Amino acid sequence: DAGITQSPRYKITETGRQVTLMCHQTWSHSYMFWYRQDLGHGLRLIYYSAAADITDKGEVPDGYVVSRSKTENFPLTLESATRSQTSVYFCASSETGRDGGYTFGSGTRLTVV
Amino acid sequence: AQSVTQPDIHITVSEGASLELRCNYSYGATPYLFWYVQSPGQGLQLLLKYFSGDTLVQGIKGFEAEFKRSQSSFNLRKPSVHWSDAAEYFCAVITGGGNKLTFGTGTQLKVEL
Numbered sequence: 001d002a003g004i005t006q007s008p009r010y011k012i013t014e015t016g017r018q019v020t021l022m023c024h025q026t027w028s029h030s031y032m033f034w035y036r037q038d039l040g041h042g043l044r045l046i047y048y049s050a051a052a053d054i055t056d057k058g059e060v061p062d063g064y065v066v067s068r069s070k071t072e073n074f075p076l077t078l079e080s081a082t083r084s085q086t087s088v089y090f091c092a093s094s095e096t097g098r099d100g101g102y103t104f105g106s107g108t109r110l111t112v113v
Numbered sequence: 114a115q116s117v118t119q120p121d122i123h124i125t126v127s128e129g130a131s132l133e134l135r136c137n138y139s140y141g142a143t144p145y146l147f148w149y150v151q152s153p154g155q156g157l158q159l160l161l162k163y164f165s166g167d168t169l170v171q172g173i174k175g176f177e178a179e180f181k182r183s184q185s186s187f188n189l190r191k192p193s194v195h196w197s198d199a200a201e202y203f204c205a206v207i208t209g210g211g212n213k214l215t216f217g218t219g220t221q222l223k224v225e226l
Contacts, residue, residue: 031212042119042203042218043157050212058213090156097212098145099164104156 006091006105013081013112021076021108023091031097032074034058034066036087037107043090049074050097081112117206119217126194127225134189134220136204145207146187147214148178152200160202163187174198199224 004025013019023032030051035043035058045058047066055066063085065077074093078085088109092102118137126132138144145164149157161172168180178189187204204217 033213035216040218043216045213045215048213059215092157094212098207099162101159101162102157102214104158106154106156 004091004093004103004105006089006108008108009106011108011110013110015082015112016080019078019081019110021078021089021091021110023074023076023105025072025074025091025093025103027093027095027103028071029093029095029103030071031094032068033092033094033102034064034074034076035090035092036060036085037090038087046076046089078110081110083112086110086112117204117215117217119202119204119220121220122218123221123223125223125225128196129193132189132191132194132198132222134202134204134222136187136189136217137185138187138204138206139185140206143182146178146180147205147207148172148176148187148189149203149205149216150174150200151203151219157203160189194222194224196224196226198222 007022033048034046037043044060049055049068052071088107090107091105094102116139147162148160151157160176161170163170163180171177201219201221203219205214
């Protein structure tokens with residue numbers, strides 16, 4: 001089915017471990033985004049990508065790494081997970097970026113213990 | 114830097130009553146403005162957007178929003194709330210030549226039957 005899918009839906013990891021969250025979209029949208037959602041902060045942009053092999057930092061990039069070797073995939077890696085990275089992570093895609101018509105995935109709830 | 118403020122963290126309304134959710138932005142020029150809704154455990158869905166033109170915009174699910182430049186506001190309204198409208202609502206903005214959404218902290222809507 002067409003859409004944007006995130007995996008896993010839930011993840012528990014230990015402090016210091018590396019963990020990768022996956023995001024896949026089937027529309028060939030140029031833009032893809034990673035947000036984290038925390039109580040009292042709304043959604044904050046971690047990284048975004050305007051096209052394959054083009055990525056840029058958002059508001060809260062520290063501790064995260066992204067790559068985009070293919071248009072449809074935009075994985076987010078926590079190099080050494082910390083408890084402050086416990087959050088719900090949302091991936092989104094957009095054809096143009098400016099029209100605001102982002103399509104969001106269902107989210108990954110990550111707990112770092 | 115642009116910011117989006119949603120002054121109300123929680124709002125409770127009775128089913129059938131009218132609703133207004135507040136959103137204020139800080140930006141010199143006219144931003145691109147959006148309202149999203151998030152149901153529990155779900156991603157975000159676009160309700161409506163404003164770029165230019167008519168300052169009253171209609172969205173999905175019977176929602177509308179009015180852009181008021183003089184007040185730097187973009188409040189979301191619905192004449193008669195249904196129990197299924199209970200969710201979290203986010204105002205968001207894209208400014209200048211950007212292509213990234215900046216979100217407010219959200220308003221949690223509770224509907225009393």
